Amino acid sequence: MKEISVTELAAQKQPVIVDVREPDEFQALRVPGVAHIPMGEVVERIAEIPDDGPVYVICASGGRSARVAEYLASRDIDAINVAGGTFGWRDAGLPVESGA
Template sequence: MTEISIDRFAAARVSGAFVVDVRQPDEYVQGHVPGADLIPLGEVSTRTADLPTNQPVYVICASGNRSLRAAEYLRGVGIDAHSVRGGTAGWIGAGKPVVTGTGAGADA
């Protein structure tokens, strides 16, 4: 299964999970998971070398559709990728922290 719940994702973050946000830059700057790296969906296939191969990669987007596609692609090339069900909207809806701007932000 390539999808995980917000709660499981939150628990993984506490352990230092590697997070990739596959939304567009304008979406990312409006609010993203602290520590998430921005790799827009259209760049995922050309930037797989930027991703770790020795730990799971958690992929998030706005609602979970783009991240599911990205996670499926990444799993196909050997990366242990998991899509966050509900995306950033679900993360915010669960009362989890977000940061704004272009930086990945501090882990919270």
């Protein structure tokens, strides 16, 4: 499985990022500009995930996103797990959003 650090991801130009956490987690804290597809909905919403370039998958710390990235890769989607997740992003001092 491919992985990227939060600082490497932050340096990417207009990355496609999918956050797979639960809605309450997403509302509380998120990386700006991410798409939200909870892990439990990925299979039924896979058509919403672009398959024409890398898709960076993020969760809280990297566990759920790793499982989703593996699933997407098995469906021939170039999925890359974000090591450290949203908490790693925040802890690196990168911008975050919260609320609706």
